[in-house]
Amino acid sequence: LLLISRRGLLALECMPCLVWSFPSSLPCAHSGGCPEPLRHSRPHPKKETDALSLSSHSRRRRQIKVEYDEKDGVTPVKTEHWEPPDWKKQIGYIREMRSGRDAPVDNMGAEKCYDTGAPAHVRRFQVLVSLMLSSQTKDQVTAAAMQKLRAHGCTVENILATDDDTLGKLIHPVGFWRTKVKYLKLTSAMLQKEFGGDIPDSVEGLVRLPGVGPKMAHLAMDIAWDQVSGIGVDTHVHRISNRLGWLKKPTKNPEETRKALEQWLPRELWSEINWLLVGFGQQVCLPINPLCSVCLNQHSCL
Known part of the structure; x- marks a missing residue:
């Protein structure tokens, strides 16, 4: 370490763990010359006895380092937990x-x-369809519409093959049934093209589907995939x-x-x-x- 007073350079004390480049005219504080630097080892921490002999200038440096160590291990901010x-x-x-x-x-x-007897991917699709129909609709009306759809054939392929008028008659009188006919067609096409006829297994994928919002997505994850998201x-x-x-x-x-x-x-x-x-x-x-x-x-x- 280089110690400097107001009048100029006093001495140069080398640190074996670091490589310093100073003019050769600067004096070294070690007798017999500077030891070879250690390039691939960590500096050993000072012992307690070493700290007692430090100069006032060194003590200031040590205090600065202590402050740095405290900042390095910042305590996480505690947030207050609220509950009713x-x-x-x-x-x-x-x-x-x-x-x-x-x-x-x-x-x-x-x-x-x-339909509990249908293949798994068909059951998941029917869960999604029932959730799409349930928006702004009583459960009794949704259940009746799903019963007619299942009898007709509630699969991705069959929904796509069914004309809009027939599909509308099957799901009527659910709320906004005309809009839901469009959503069912668009969603079925997307499932067939991107997901092999199954429904997405993530909230992010589900909310991409036309007519599917966060509520439906989380319920679909729970009921169809048995995952609480x-x-x-x-x-x-x-x-x-x-x-x-x-x-x-x-x-x-x-x-x-x-x-x-x-x-x-x-x-x-x-x-x-x-x-x-x-x-x-x-x-x-x-x-x-x-x-x-x-x-x-x-x-x-x-």
Whole structure:
């Protein structure tokens, strides 16, 4: 190390672990000349006894190095975990109210609308179709449409071979059935061309399909692929989550609700929560005139 005072150069102390290039006229502090540098070994840390003999200039350097070491190991910023205070109690009450499993979703949901005897890729396609038809449509209507489609032949090839008028009659009266006819045709063509007649096995792939949004994609991953990728948030889950105070701040749409719920709700509940809240919303926590008098959560609802 080169030690310099205000009046000029005092001495040159070499470090064996480094290679320095200085004019030969500079004096070396080692008797007998500088030792050969070690090119492929780490410098040995100074012993505690060495630190005691350091000059004040060296102590300043050591303090600087200590500060550098502290910066090198920056402690991660801790973020505050938020969760609703009574959510476990509220879910327990909802499970109790849903114990009968007699809501429309229990018997006519997407997981009940496919042909159990069909090949796996056909079953997955039928799950996707039922989810596409369910948008803005009651489960009873979706189930009836799927029954007619399965009797007709609900496969990628058969949907593509069916004219629009016939397909419309099969799925009527689901909500926006004319638009859904177009989506079914476009999606079937895309599945045949890009996925060999099967459905994508990722949320990213599913939302590329015409007429498939995040809610449908997450539910398809859960039901068709048995993979929990996120919470399927429909109008029931969105409404009830806001009513129960399960969100740090009110949300405006289902996708905002999904992101907010996933920040605190344990992942092992992501699949169950859709089924719980959809059935609860169909029977008790109705959009209009909810049956608060029979709800076990009436005292903790916002």
